[in-house]
Amino acid sequence: MTLNEVKHILQCEVIAGEDRLNTEVRMGCGSDLMSDVLAFTKADALLLTGLANRQVIRTAEVADIRAVVLVRGKRPDAEMVALAREQGIPLMVTNVLLYEACGRLYRAGLPGCSEVPAAEGGTAG
Amino acid sequence: MNGGTFRREFEVTGGDFYNAGRVSTEIKEILRQIGIAAPKIRRIAIAAYEAEMNIVMYARSGMVILQVTPEIVRLDVSDVGPGIENIELAMQEGYSTASEEMRALGFGAGMGLPNIKKNADRFEIRSEVGKGTTLEIEVNL
Ligand SMILES: Nc1ncnc2c1ncn2[C@@H]1O[C@H](COP(=O)(O)OP(=O)(O)O)[C@@H](O)[C@H]1O
Ligand SMILES: [Mg+2]
Numbered sequence: 001m002t003l004n005e006v007k008h009i010l011q012c013e014v015i016a017g018e019d020r021l022n023t024e025v026r027m028g029c030g031s032d033l034m035s036d037v038l039a040f041t042k043a044d045a046l047l048l049t050g051l052a053n054r055q056v057i058r059t060a061e062v063a064d065i066r067a068v069v070l071v072r073g074k075r076p077d078a079e080m081v082a083l084a085r086e087q088g089i090p091l092m093v094t095n096v097l098l099y100e101a102c103g104r105l106y107r108a109g110l111p112g113c114s115e116v117p118a119a120e121g122g123t124a125g
Numbered sequence: 126m127n128g129g130t131f132r133r134e135f136e137v138t139g140g141d142f143y144n145a146g147r148v149s150t151e152i153k154e155i156l157r158q159i160g161i162a163a164p165k166i167r168r169i170a171i172a173a174y175e176a177e178m179n180i181v182m183y184a185r186s187g188m189v190i191l192q193v194t195p196e197i198v199r200l201d202v203s204d205v206g207p208g209i210e211n212i213e214l215a216m217q218e219g220y221s222t223a224s225e226e227m228r229a230l231g232f233g234a235g236m237g238l239p240n241i242k243k244n245a246d247r248f249e250i251r252s253e254v255g256k257g258t259t260l261e262i263e264v265n266l
Contacts (some may be wrong), residue, residue, distance in 0.1 A: 035163065035236035038171045039243070051231045058146030059231070060172040062153065064167050079143075087150070116146075119164060 001025055001110045003067050003090055006046060009104050010094040012069060016081055017090025025066050027116045030102040033119045034059045041065060043119035047099050048111070057083045057091070064119075067091070071098045131193040133203055138179040139206065142230065145181040149174040152191050152200075159193060167193050168244040169198050176187075176202040182227050183207060184257065190195065195266065202260040209252040216236040216242070216250070 003021040007014060014021070025046040031037050031038060032051045041047070043064035052074045060068050067090040076084070076091060084091040094101060105114055106112070133155065135148040153170040173189065180187035184206025192199045209215045216238050222234025242248045246261040 032234075033233055033234045034231035035175065035210055035240060037233040038175065039236050039240050049231075053230055054230070055145065056142070056231050058174065062146065062167075062170045066164065069154055072184065 001046075001067060001105070001108065003046075003058050003092070005108070006067070006069065006105065006110075007117060009108055010069060010092075010096050010101050011025060012092035014093045015076060015091045015093060017067065017085040017088070020067075020088070023066050023090065025110065026119075027104050027113050028102060028110045029065075029096050029113050037065070038063055040113050042113060042116060043114060047103075048098060048105075050074055052080060052097055054083050055082070057089050058089055059120045061087045064125045065089070069101065071101045072090075126196040129194065131155075131191075133191045135189045135191070137177055137179060137187040137189060137204075139183075139187070139204075140182055145178055146174055149175070149177050152189070155191065155235060156193070156198065157222075159264065160210075161193075165198070167265050169200070169262075172241045172244045173200055175240050176260055176262070178232055179237055179258075180204045180206070182223060182232060189259075197266055198258070198264045200262040201232055202262065203257060204259075205257045208254040208256055208258055209250075210254050211253055212250055235242065 026044040028046045029041045030048040043067045047065045048069045070093045073095045157164045184204035187204030190201040218239045219235040221233045221235035225231045245262045246265045250263040252258040
């Protein structure tokens, strides 16, 4: 699924990474616990979270997460936006609640982290 | 580890949540430039990030030494801090002494040390109460 499709399905406002919306994500992960995100995602995931701080962007960068969606209307502060731009992590916001946001994407065909194999080989993009 | 090794040291400051994760991001970029495969980089970066977060959350100051040879990537993480009284307990999934403030940042699920171990091919932890903690983390290439 592309970030453009995600944006459409969740009626997102794009905060950072407008130019990267053709990026593909292979799975979704909905969590506010960053260690769980690090433990359970595989490369090329989309992270949906209600947590809005710099650690979320760091977690995404470290775990090869391709984009972050802030749910239930959470707004990122300037520091979070700056880090998302710096790290090249697209950041979007939606008013949809976490459960519903995950449900909509799942229904549209985006699988969960346990349902896709780990990425193979190549060098990090 | 012998000659021909890439080696770099990074300092981490306890309590500096603003910069927390910067070292791991830098390590990731270095490994990318060296040309290491993405899945290995991801494992090393996750281990480095959890270790870095633990220094920021629990210790006064710390250091991460990155070494790369043709065979392995190695991280030596050491800190000056309170140390860990019961390592066996600290290694259990879900055990955490993180404060509310840390939990609000999304950490303190008690998964950090288990995450490091899971992503490493070799992992060792030593700690002395009142002095500090050291981690040895290796990933085979
Ligand atoms: N460098 C450290 N110095 C002192 N205590 C630590 C350190 N790293 C971990 N700990 C202790 O071990 C516990 C478990 O750590 P960890 O598995 O990373 O989970 P979390 O950080 O989410 O609590 C921490 O809550 C803390 O009590
Ligand atoms: Mg931790």
